[in-house]
Amino acid sequence: MSEPQITPELVREHGLTEEDYQRLLAILGREPNYTELGIFSVMWSEHCCYKSSKNSLKRLPTTGACVLQGPGENAGVVDIGDGLAAIFKMESHNHPSYIEPYQGAATGVGGILRDIFTMGARPIASLNSLRFGEPDHPRTAYLVQGVVAGIGGYGNCMGVPTVGGEVQFHPCYNGNILVNAFNLGIVKTSRIFLGTASGEGNPVIYVGSRTGRDGIHGATMASDEFSEETEDKRPTVQVGDPFTEKLLLEACLELMKTDYVVGIQDMGAAGLTCSTLEMAGRAGSGIELNLDLVPRREEGMTPYELMLSESQERMLLVSHKGTEDKVLEIFHKWDLQAVVVGTVTGDGRLKVLDQGRVVADLPVNPLSEEAPVCDRLEERPADLAGIQQLDIEALPEVTDLEGALTRLLASPNIAEKRWVWEQYDHSVRGNTLVLPGSDAAVIRVKGTDKALAMAVDCNSRYCHLDPVTGGKIAVAESARNVACSGGRPLAVTDCLNFGNPEKPEVMWYFRRAMDGLSEACRVLDTPVIGGNVSFYNETQGQGIYPTPTIGMVGLLEHADCRMDQWFKTEGDVVLLLGRNSDEVGGSEFLSLLHGRECGLPPSIDLEQEKRLHGLLLEAATAKLLASAHDTSDGGLGVALAESSFGQHGMGCRIDLASGGLRHDLLLFAETQSRVVVSCTRENLEAFLQLATAASVPASAIGSVAHGVFSVQVDGEPALECDLDRLRQVWREGFASAVFGDGKN
């Protein structure tokens, strides 16, 4: 078989710079062959080696009392007591989902699930964070339909409930949608498995689907901007097989009850290459791999293709010598392919054999340790100062407040996302205590009193206007959602979606956003235990807004101390925690009603935020509150309306003190660190005492009332709405914005 000559062009096509190539030569001490070049190319791609982000990521806080495993493994692990741990992670599948929305999103879910169960955990809950272009962009409806169906198609078949998420629309995503998938699993702390290939002589076992020519160069594709030529790369799209993955999940968990396994890792991007190198790298060992033994789906596959294929639903594991037959037996029981394909060696090299020939022979450690790190240039965007300008005084006052509220509730960014989450099985496994629709999902941990609350959040408009503050708010808001459900925020996974890092402005944004995330995580004591960076979210030079999505997980010691956002009982007191202001910069209101995206996002005081969470947690533990809902997109007006849309038909009668604020700003500014809560009259006193002790401003602003939505300001009527009609607008907003009236 003749292989391409190594030429400068070929090296460049593999995404390696001259400098990278010199480094490669120094490591190898000779010219690479074609297969080796391919291996270097994927290992040194942005996607695998984080060359642009590594330095910034180092600054994130990654340790804490509850952290059992920080970044570096397949997923991070936190201790939740009772001998159990939660393993979770979020990952992007943006480019593939834009090209083929159903399969792209489906395989994204498949990938994140494997990351979780490869560590021994049973996945118990998924979330997803989605960004699409304008609702009436010609491709949006198609993409929404495909992505949602794909996430459902994979997760539903796996029997893992998808319990929450977020969906936002903005023109900056017209050519680059974002699909970020989160999963969380539970494992006994004594049974956590790592991706390590130790023990010379131990067998290396391949399990799962056969290898085809799927996604070859997928890992490098994820690190390229889209262009017209991407059309030609289309056959790299992969088809997910959730059924096989379900068998893989059950077989792996069955295997992990035994003591046969030394280490295990899924084959994700750059399949065999990444998994062998990473597993050997962690153990300081080597691997000898015989490609002749690798199960194949197609004929005539070359070593290059076999090493780089991204066929889904495959895992690599190392077992103790002598146990391989028992391991294979378990997989065969589940009708799965399982083959010994190699051996752990002690020489620190990855040696790949094909038909008796050595087709690659590389030193494991230098390949990852000496991977290129780019010190990218950064530059503050020249036009930023301009767009940060906003003269609030000069902003024309909106006097039709009911009209404004109605438009906000109908906006697909705020409207109910039922159309999305009804396509996800959110109740399988029978643990979903708080269903989608409230601030955070709450999942019981069977066999304990505990529950976990989880949410994903990011406001990319804020990040675009001020990445430091935007980064802080992404963390604060996701933690606030968890706290509103009665959970103590524990730890974070992130998905950092940005444009082309070779552009100094993008790098400027990236580093500032990292600063914001780091500081917020530090103050709120929620370390980052894993995540993923997705650069090059650009089409024809047009980049997305910086979108550092945060997945937050919190713990409820007692599941029955959970809260949701819905008003419950006539006559309960409604309170506002936090202070109002006119911080309307970057808000949904400003964008929707004034067509402007400018100003500074609301400011955030992280210490204040932390006190707020502490208060919510205390109140939840004492069962003082009937509901809690944070104010976010659409401000106080929208938060009050949303709390009125529960199953109980309970609205509210509110009288706000303007404190001198203009009424439209009072109702719709997105001032941070505010929460709308309700409680019985009996609990009011006790709750106010807690609030005072916590130094959190709390004021009674009205009461819960059946079938009513009425807001006065300083005793004057401001909003007198028909609750049923408001609810209907909010219910129908999503489908009618995306699919037009009557359709779907």
Place this chain on the structure above:
Amino acid sequence: MKLRVFVTLKPGVLDPQGRAVMNSLHALGFGSVEQVRQGKYLEIDLEGALSGEELSLQADEMCRKLLANTVIENYRFELAE
């Protein structure tokens, strides 16, 4: 006019359904089955007076735009009275 459209996965694209059907046929004793690929079949009734050539163009457009996902699928169609 009747338009019959056959949509199949491109060669090389994984077909988990086809594989499951094959395994099941084997289990049922149909050992001679070597491969199964599952696709879609659509029967479409058309009215109107387009000519053969124009009709073909229109059918082709339907397939490309909607009926087949050309990223992973091929299509073929037949027109009949």
Place this chain on the structure above:
Amino acid sequence: MKLRVFVTLKPGVLDPQGRAVMNSLHALGFGSVEQVRQGKYLEIDLEGALSGEELSLQADEMCRKLLANTVIENYRFELAE
């Protein structure tokens, strides 16, 4: 040998997928579409030396047993070299 199997819903059985495809075709401007029925199309490779008659019997058995649910579906097949 190649076996091509067409599985279609029986007349009278609701076909929501076909209807959805029709609506989308209308929305795309293909107004001449009057009805769409969506079915399955399977391509099966067979090896072995069965004769035409026996092969047909075998194919029919595959369809009845597995490939079609005769409560709601009709099937048809073609055999070709």
Place this chain on the structure above:
Amino acid sequence: MDMKKPRFGVVIFPGSNCDHDAYHAVKHVMGCDAEFVWHRETSLDGFDCVVLPGGFSYGDYLRSGAVARFSPIMAAVERHAAAGGLLIGICNGFQILLEAGLLPGALLRNSSVKFVCREVGVRVENNRTPFSCVCDAGEVMRVPVAHNEGSYFIDPEGLERLKANGQVVFRYCPLDDLTPGEANPNGALDDIAGICNEAGNVLGMMPHPERVCEPDFAGGQGRRVFDSIVAWLGRNGNGRGDITMSGQD
């Protein structure tokens, strides 16, 4: 009276994913004996009630339940049913029972052409079956559905027969004014959510009562189905008592 705990067998097919939920409901919530049965087993001896759980057996490839009905365990399932043992198929389990011919009719793709997961109203139409005997006639339970292919279909004569024999056990019905979505989540013929065979010992239903057997989950009304099974087995000394299906629908 025989005080032995009822014994449930929960069959696991490749791709079943509500097997744990069914097991949890009967074992941990109801306190019955329960065991998983792998689909390659060939015997169901000793089980009072067999559960075919929900999920995506064989990925739901080709048609839901089409491949699973050929699993080795299915011969034992048929024997169990023929001998009068209780057999309940939920969601994918219902699909398997239909494919296997143990119940009449078929399940089509949802009329929305989308997967649907939501809580629906399920009204008890016949409370004389082993699966509904503690319920009041007309009682409405709040139970989730979660499926792609749940639109029940049968030909007109078949439907008449079902109705005449009281085989329509559950129908979809509205919950309250505030729960959105149509009462019938999938376009099922005559709002049919669950049916039994003529003898009354085999039930198939699309909604998932096993997910909501505890008060924290939609009020826990799914438990009524399992309470019925246990009560019926208790009354009949875990034996194969006669089921009176008489009475018009």
